[in-house]
Amino acid sequence: MSEDESVLKRLEKIESMLRKYMEDEYLQYIRKILGSYFRLIEIYMKDGRISPASIFPEIKDEISRDIVEILFLRGSMNTTEITRELRNRRGSASRRIVRERLQTLVDRGVLDCVEKKSEKEYMVSEHAMRRWLKVLGIDIRSESPDGKR
Numbered sequence: 001m002s003e004d005e006s007v008l009k010r011l012e013k014i015e016s017m018l019r020k021y022m023e024d025e026y027l028q029y030i031r032k033i034l035g036s037y038f039r040l041i042e043i044y045m046k047d048g049r050i051s052p053a054s055i056f057p058e059i060k061d062e063i064s065r066d067i068v069e070i071l072f073l074r075g076s077m078n079t080t081e082i083t084r085e086l087r088n089r090r091g092s093a094s095r096r097i098v099r100e101r102l103q104t105l106v107d108r109g110v111l112d113c114v115e116k117k118s119e120k121e122y123m124v125s126e127h128a129m130r131r132w133l134k135v136l137g138i139d140i141r142s143e144s145p146d147g148k149r
Helices: 003-023 025-047 062-074 079-090 095-107 126-136
Strands: 111-116 119-124
Touching: 003 025, 025 126, 062 079, 062 095, 062 111, 062 119, 079 095, 079 119, 095 111, 095 119, 119 126
Parallel strands: none
Antiparallel strands: 111 119
16 A cells, blocks of 8 residues: 555544534534533623523613522512512612513513512522523433433
């Protein structure tokens, strides 16, 4: 076998290995995670922090953004608890305004509302959670490249 043929065979073998590398599901999964990581860095550089409000640019008013962030951080809460948290953050908060904003967020699908006894409890909706997880690069349908949970 000539030297040229030997070099060609080695090149073909290298190309074959590279093709296998580029098609590997696990490596594609790692690339996806790295892409999400760089997206998070970009959000952090732009906004100075990574908050759920960054994921919902359609939410324009500050009170609604604070409500979404509070519920992401604290979990489900009723109107009184949310109003108290807003007062701690902002210095003041009207219960009436908070109720209006909560209803708007429920109507937009960002929050869910469950009535318990005589009060309503609000939590981040599954739609909003999926959107947040997508930005983080987490596919909740399959947590691993082979589809196993």
